[in-house]
Amino acid sequence: MTLARRAAITLLVSTLACLREQPSPVARRAPPAPVAPAPAPAAPSAAPTPRAAPPTPPREGTPVVPVRFLVRVTGGAQPGDRLPLIVALHGLGDSPENFIGLYAEMGLRVRIAAAAGLDPMGDGYSWFPSRAEAPTAQWVAGIRRAADAVIPAVRDLARQHPTCGLPVVSGFSQGGMLSYAIVARPDGGVAAALPVGGLLPRELWPEARAIGGLLPAVYAFHGTGDERVPFAMDQAANDAFRAVGYHAELRPYPGVGHTVSPMMQADLKQRLESVLTSIGCAP
Secondary structure, eight states: OOHHHHHHHHHHHHHHHHTSOOOOOOSOOOOOOOSSOOOOOOOOOSSOOSSOOOOOOOOTTOOOOOOOEEEEEOTTOOTTSOBOEEEEEOOTTOOHHHHHHHHHTTOOSSEEEEEOOSEEETTEEESSOOTTTSOHHHHHHHHHHHHHHHHHHHHHHHHHSOBOSSOEEEEETHHHHHHHHHHHSTTOOOSEEEEESOOOOGGGOOOOOOOSSOOOEEEEEEETTOTTTTHHHHHHHHHHHHHTTOOEEEEEETTOOSSOOHHHHHHHHHHHHHHHHHTTOOO
């Protein structure tokens, strides 16, 4: 075999490998020192598998899966201050220790609670099975399982700390999907969701319901060049929220792939400031 032919075959194999869904953490940062972390979970296995085992939806009556949070206050605030609560949900394979930096760097006067996914994956976590590698029913059941765990955990967290208003949930990739799933539910208990690079399967789209007040708002951010989580699927989900009365917006970023660009982070900060101001909790 000639060297040119061997090189061509090697390039093809590498290209095909990249088409499989891979972990999607935001840019790695040095883990910040936790100010008030929740108790650490049991030590992970010495040799974790490279991919999360597909979670099985819990049977009726099964206790809710506990959620670990890494909690920090930023913007010069003190742990005992009454603060808005931002719940940060990481992407596939990422960790709260890394992901919390995306929000801590904004310098808002808030309490940030970065949650750890339910299933170990390499040196991070997964919230549910990968969309690219699991049947749709299993993927949808996994998102429900994650929302079932996070919603009551956030409610408890808001009671444990002096909290201004309802929590705001935000996340990237899998965390964006979970943010959508939480805000879609009547028991979600959040003021707004700010998903980045996310989507929501049709089976979990919100239904019209009688309400005594305003529905929570949805502000999404997504690169149009995202090949891992297609922009069009996010657009469809956003449209579904508006169709049943939510205030929902999707901000596109032309040519941006599956990442949180500096412009996205700046816009996310600006939107968080406006949401918190609107609920009387200006950061």
